[in-house]
Amino acid sequence: MKITPTLEGGLRVDVEDAGDWFVLLGITRDAVSGDEELSSRLGAMITDEEISADWRDIIVPELEEGFQTDLVHVTGAIHAAEEDGGGQLWITPENAWHWYSALNQARLALHGIHHFDSAGTRPPADLDPAVRGAFLRSQFYCAFQTLLLDHVMR
Amino acid sequence: MPDSDTLTVPRDKASLDLPWKVIVHDDPVNLMAYVTWVFMKIFGYDGKKARMLMREVHEQGRSVVWSGQRERAELYVQQLHAHQLKATLEKET
Numbered sequence: 001m002k003i004t005p006t007l008e009g010g011l012r013v014d015v016e017d018a019g020d021w022f023v024l025l026g027i028t029r030d031a032v033s034g035d036e037e038l039s040s041r042l043g044a045m046i047t048d049e050e051i052s053a054d055w056r057d058i059i060v061p062e063l064e065e066g067f068q069t070d071l072v073h074v075t076g077a078i079h080a081a082e083e084d085g086g087g088q089l090w091i092t093p094e095n096a097w098h099w100y101s102a103l104n105q106a107r108l109a110l111h112g113i114h115h116f117d118s119a120g121t122r123p124p125a126d127l128d129p130a131v132r133g134a135f136l137r138s139q140f141y142c143a144f145q146t147l148l149l150d151h152v153m154r
Numbered sequence: 155m156p157d158s159d160t161l162t163v164p165r166d167k168a169s170l171d172l173p174w175k176v177i178v179h180d181d182p183v184n185l186m187a188y189v190t191w192v193f194m195k196i197f198g199y200d201g202k203k204a205r206m207l208m209r210e211v212h213e214q215g216r217s218v219v220w221s222g223q224r225e226r227a228e229l230y231v232q233q234l235h236a237h238q239l240k241a242t243l244e245k246e247t
Contacts, residue, residue: 108183
């Protein structure tokens with residue numbers, strides 16, 4: 001897989017084989033892999049009694065809907081590009097946020113499950129294979145996000 | 155006789171006037187460049203101020219990124235959560 005900036009200010013993802021499609025679809029699989037929805041985890045931070053009940057009832061569902069919309073967009077774009085058969089997936093400035101959000105949801109969920117060592121003191125080779133796989137996917141998502149930030153979301 | 159029919163309701167001065175603080179907490183996932191970008195986008199801060207606040211979050215674990223009226227503070231926290239940042243609001247003491 002290659003991801004390159006476009007002259008239109010977006011990114012082009014060149015998919016080389018079935019494994020690449022699987023990796024891309026892993027973004028949304030990982031995003032929903034946590035025990036608790038991201039909106040609820042964030043909502044739980046609002047503890048002020050004047051606010052918390054309304055927040056839980058009104059804001060949390062709204063946030064969850066937004067996060068789901070981003071995942072639906074990304075999954076749809078991947079499936080559409082796969083069916084198109086050209087092996088290319090285009091990310092425009094207009095839809096870059098959906099991608100950044102989905103990648104971030106995936107990284108947050110993976111970190112919540114595996115608690116990766118952010119100091120990097122433990123080499124990936126020493127990790128349990130399932131954790132190593134999750135760690136490497138998280139690193140890929142991070143690199144993808146950096147490309148979005150540097151070339152699209154400026 | 156008053157020159158309008160406006161009903162004046164005394165308000166709870168303490169709860170309405172106390173400023174609220176919007177606080178962003180550090181997390182190991184969100185990228186520093188992204189946090190800076192979010193501060194610029196949501197609060198309209200220039201790059202220098204946004205980077206300074208991002209550094210404060212990163213180095214001190216949290217930063218008060220805005221303070222003021224409660225409704226506005228709630229809106230900002232909602233926007234920060236929509237951008238997947240850990241944010242809370244607290245009453246000034």
